[in-house]
Amino acid sequence: xxxxxxxxxxxxxxxxxxxxxxxxxxxxxxxxxxxxxxxxxxxxxxxxxxxxxxxxxxxxxxxxxxxxxxxxxxxxxxxxxxxxxxxxxxxxxxxxxxxxxxxxxxxxxxxxxxxxxxxxxxxxxx
Amino acid sequence: xxxxxxxxxxxxxxxxxxxxxxxxxxxxxxxxxxxxxxxxxxxxxxxxxxxxxxxxxxxxxxxxxxxxxxxxxxxxxxxxxxxxxxxxxxxxxxxxxxxxxxxxxxxxxxxxxxxxxxxxxxxxxxxxxxxxxxxxxxxxxxxxxxxxxxxxxxxxxxxxxxxxxxxxxxxxxxxxxxxxxxxxxxxxxxxxxxxxxxxxxxxxxxxxxxxxxxxxxxxxxxxxxxxxxxxxxxxxxxxxxxxxxxxxxxxxxxxxxxxxxxxxxxxxxxxxxxxxxxxxxxxxxxx
Numbered sequence: 001x002x003x004x005x006x007x008x009x010x011x012x013x014x015x016x017x018x019x020x021x022x023x024x025x026x027x028x029x030x031x032x033x034x035x036x037x038x039x040x041x042x043x044x045x046x047x048x049x050x051x052x053x054x055x056x057x058x059x060x061x062x063x064x065x066x067x068x069x070x071x072x073x074x075x076x077x078x079x080x081x082x083x084x085x086x087x088x089x090x091x092x093x094x095x096x097x098x099x100x101x102x103x104x105x106x107x108x109x110x111x112x113x114x115x116x117x118x119x120x121x122x123x124x125x126x
Numbered sequence: 127x128x129x130x131x132x133x134x135x136x137x138x139x140x141x142x143x144x145x146x147x148x149x150x151x152x153x154x155x156x157x158x159x160x161x162x163x164x165x166x167x168x169x170x171x172x173x174x175x176x177x178x179x180x181x182x183x184x185x186x187x188x189x190x191x192x193x194x195x196x197x198x199x200x201x202x203x204x205x206x207x208x209x210x211x212x213x214x215x216x217x218x219x220x221x222x223x224x225x226x227x228x229x230x231x232x233x234x235x236x237x238x239x240x241x242x243x244x245x246x247x248x249x250x251x252x253x254x255x256x257x258x259x260x261x262x263x264x265x266x267x268x269x270x271x272x273x274x275x276x277x278x279x280x281x282x283x284x285x286x287x288x289x290x291x292x293x294x295x296x297x298x299x300x301x302x303x304x305x306x307x308x309x310x311x312x313x314x315x316x317x318x319x320x321x322x323x324x325x326x327x328x329x330x331x332x333x334x335x336x337x338x339x340x341x342x343x344x345x346x347x348x349x350x351x352x353x354x355x356x357x358x359x360x361x362x363x364x365x366x367x368x369x370x371x372x373x374x375x376x377x378x379x380x381x382x383x384x385x386x387x388x389x390x391x392x393x394x395x396x397x398x399x400x401x402x403x404x405x406x407x408x409x410x411x412x413x
Binding site: 013 | 347350353355358359
């Protein structure tokens with residue numbers, strides 16, 4: 001894992017981004033964080049930011065997390081994605097496995113511990 | 127050819143003609159008309175009466191030249207006929223116009239002679255009477271042809287009555303068949319309605335179940351959102367000082383709690399509305 005690690009947060013709830021940002025800061029998961037409440041805007045500015053990882057909510061108006069992933073696949077973008085959802089549905093978890101970008105499926109609320117285990121998982125993978 | 131043979135031949139021809147006319151008759155009115163027209167060719171008479179009695183009905187006719195009187199009532203039976211019906215003995219005696227009922231006492235009689243016969247048949251008692259006088263003499267030798275006439279008339283009368291009965295019964299039968307067909311149709315309608323009701327209710331119940339499932343899924347998801355935020359805020363709360371807690375975390379906790387409360391209220395209201403709606407459409411028994 002390099003010194004500069006950039007994460008993009010995509011969640012229509014500003015407060016969710018606020019919490020996750022703080023958790024990232026506490027656990028030192030990344031040095032750089034950009035957050036979006038509008039997934040369509042995040043898609044446009046994705047090239048500009050080139051994040052190492054995207055935290056993606058599923059249940060969003062206008063563009064859902066699934067549509068966001070479809071859009072990535074269409075433009076052959078293989079940026080790693082961690083799904084962060086309040087849905088406990090097993091169906092969603094299974095569906096997520098169809099996308100090569102998805103490296104983890106986390107259920108809200110995120111905790112320090114989940115962040116830390118994600119950190120070690122990413123570190124061992126890199 | 128002697129006189130008797132000639133008379134016999136005339137009577138035979140008249141009777142053939144009468145039978146021919148009778149065969150085309152199919153109601154009682156025509157029957158009396160045909161009899162009236164042909165009677166005078168068969169034997170001599172001034173007044174001819176026939177009364178047919180069965181269990182319930184009286185049918186009678188009085189024939190005078192160019193006149194027919196029809197009788198339907200018990201009261202129309204004359205006294206000498208009542209006696210005849212009782213004694214069943216044929217008779218012949220002198221009678222005057224004054225002894226006859228009003229509708230036939232205008233017939234002038236010169237030494238009037240009344241003849242009477244009682245004739246039993248399987249289904250009827252028949253009482254025949256004839257009044258002749260010096261001008262139109264009834265001969266005893268005409269009794270045979272009179273009996274023949276009564277036989278023919280009675281059997282024709284019986285045939286007409288039976289035909290009418292058959293027609294009536296057929297009509298009733300047709301009505302009954304019509305009624306049965308109507309009832310069958312009603313039953314089919316009821317069955318089909320029942321089937322429709324069952325299908326409709328099944329469909330409604332399926333839809334209702336699906337709705338409830340959707341609702342519970344949506345509720346779980348919607349409720350989890352703010353709850354997760356509250357838990358998330360608590361998770362990071364340790365890393366704020368008192369000032370930070372008051373300014374950053376508490377307002378967000380408050381906001382999320384209010385949102386959670388609003389969602390709860392909404393869920394309850396929506397569920398109640400749905401229950402009320404389906405309670406109305408499906409009926410109280412299903413609830």
